[in-house]
Amino acid sequence: MPCWSYKPGVININIQEKNKEKDFILKVKNLNVRLDNQNIIENLSFQVKRGDVVTILGPNGAGKTVLLRTLLGLLPHEGEIEWNSNIKIGYVPQRLPFIKDIPLSVNDFFKLKKSSEKETNKILNSVGFRENFIKKKIGDLSSGQFQRILIAWALIRNPEVLLFDEPTTGIDISGEETVYNLLAKLKQERNLTMLLVTHDLSVVYKFSTDVICLNKHLMCYGPPREVLTPESLRELFGEEVKYYKHKHY
Amino acid sequence: MGIQLSLSLPAGIFIGGAAGYLGSLMLSKRMALVAGPLGHLTLPGIALALLYDFNVSLGAFPFVILGIVLIWLFEIRTKLPIEALTAIVFSSGVAITFLFLPVEQAESALVGDISRVTFWETVVSVIVALFLFLVLKKIYLEMVLINISEDLAKSEGISVKKYNLVYLVLIATIVALGVKMVGGLLTAALVAIPASAARNISGKLAHYAFGAMIIGAISSSFGILLAEISELPAGPLIILINAFIFLISIIFKR
Secondary structure, three states, X not given: OHHHHHHHHHHHHHHXXXXXXXXXXXXXXXXXXXXOOEEEEEEEEEEEEOOOEEEEEOOOOOOHHHHHHHHOOOOOOEEEEEEOOXXXXXXXXOOOOOHHHOOXXXXXXXXXXXXXXXXHHHHHHHOOOOHHHHHOEHHHOOHHHHHHHHHHHHHOOOOOEEXXXXXXXXXXXXXXXXXXXXXXXXXXXXXXXXXXEEOOHHHHHHHOOEEEEEEOEEEEEEOHHHHOOHHHHHXXXXXXXXXXXXXXX | OOHHHHHHHHHHHHHHHHHHHHHHHHOOHXXXXXXXXXXXXXXXXXXXXXXXXXXHHHHHHHHHHHHHHHHHXXXXXXXXXXXXXXXXXXXXXXXXXXXXXXXXXXXHHHHXXXXXXXXXXXXXXHHXXXXXXXXXXXXXXXXXXXXXXXXXXXXXXOOHHHHHHHHHHHHHHHHHHHHHHHHHHHHHHHXXXXXXXXXXXXXXXXXXXXXXXXXXXXXXXXXXXXXXXXXXXXXXXXXXXXXXXXXXXXXXXX
């Protein structure tokens, strides 16, 4: 009987659908962002599942930071951005140029997020700082230390998703390595879903489940080893690709 | 202590303290230039108050608000840097003032005249300064975050527009109070110098904010006392003492 033979299939599909619903963190459909009469992002669609590490790769001015800020609801846009309901998001901005205008201790900076001293110490510990670090002046920190502080700040109140915007310059190589080791460790410990803006292909390969190649519109999208080919990279970066090819191919 | 001194001293301490405290928020790069021009913007209002003999703070306040609204509208319309727009608006304010303000009244418009403050003016100044302090204390941490990064503030669910509006009203209020004490030309210093000095010697936010408040209050009281003894105008003396404390703070800079 057709109805018997179809029934199990129907149930299966339902269960799968249900699991998918639970697992989805973010759906973006036909996203368009226009700033100062310029199209910054055109027709972008992608999905993020729980536990994914999605890297956003692209040349300077490709709209990577704009994408993160749009996902946070900070910029006007057209199209759909659907976060799983009640999801908590932590945001690590690229840099905070104005922070040195005001004398802040590390503790003061965390108080701006209503974090208690105990909570701050705990989170500082988990990004690898000792207890007395809370008294340090923000202005005295190295760029690498400050970046870890920003990550810790984003992790207050235990977000499920971390949006991380990599600075283009100013962080030394060893500092960068520590940051990605740290992000990998935090992802494990806290079961984080991550969206990372990066320029570093090795990070993309080592660390991410999916890559979004962005240059105004979507150039490639999928697991890095499948979608990052010499051709797709050349298309994304133009001449810059020689450098990357040398490094990885 | 003369009766006049017992009026001008508390007025000075409260206005100076509140101005210093507010100044600690205005020191970030984006706000630094705003306080100065706002003082100048008050000049037409002060001129009107002097000509028609009413309280200069009352004259100043609507003009600061008007100036802020104009700058804000121009910014939306032109997207020019806010500094440039402020310069356009404030120089127009100064120009209008000098068209019709009699020369003999120019001094108190430019450098203030706290030594003739009345009883009720003192009472109102103290209450308004106290109120300003309380509101500021309530919004302080949020304003610091907004100053550091509007993105972070927004992602923390802070309504940046609402806070900025409250902040601007507070600035207008302190400028209006400040012109009574140090005049339209020097109000900026009343806001900017205590915070600058406090920043030199502070490693954390609480020291900085309350340091600025205390330096503001001390400079005002010493300036007023010195004016009493020397019979020089109080406004410039207050600012000079502020500047002197700033110089000392450089020596102890952390």
